[in-house]
Amino acid sequence: MKGELIPHKMLSQDAFSQSLGIEILECEIGRCKVALTVRKDMLNSMGKAHGGITYALADTAFGFTANTHGKYAVSIETSINHIEAVNEGDYITAESVIEKVNTKIGFNIVEIKRGEELVAIFKGLVYRTSRDWV
Secondary structure, three states: OOHHHHHHHHHHOOHHHHHHOOEEEEEEOOEEEEEEEOOHHHEOOOOOEOHHHHHHHHHHHHHHHHOOOOEEEEEEEEEEEEOOOOOOOOEEEEEEEEEEEOOOEEEEEEEEEEOOEEEEEEEEEEEEEEEEOO
8 A cells, every 4th residue: 555545544443543533634655734623522621622632633544554554553652741821722733754763663743833932741652563564
């Protein structure tokens, strides 16, 4: 399967990302950009987007990007830094780029933005299996 098509297949099989309303905006081998609009049911007790929302968006972009090389890739370790609060109605994007990849290990950086404003940074490490996407 062509690498840029893999994220679309992944999203079609990902009920959680679909429930969040995540959409794929751009995708190529080694890079993927996804987005969602923050809904009322995504807010925490302070009326801001729950941190898990930006994390889930970034994790989806990360997973999609890591798999564009055609091999099943699974997360080993991830972290996120929240920089700005996100509000109901905000349209946020997460763009993941593979910074370093070798035969088995890949490192990605994901920028989560509201427009041009950086709201969070996510870092992730993946293990690339020998199993091909078909």
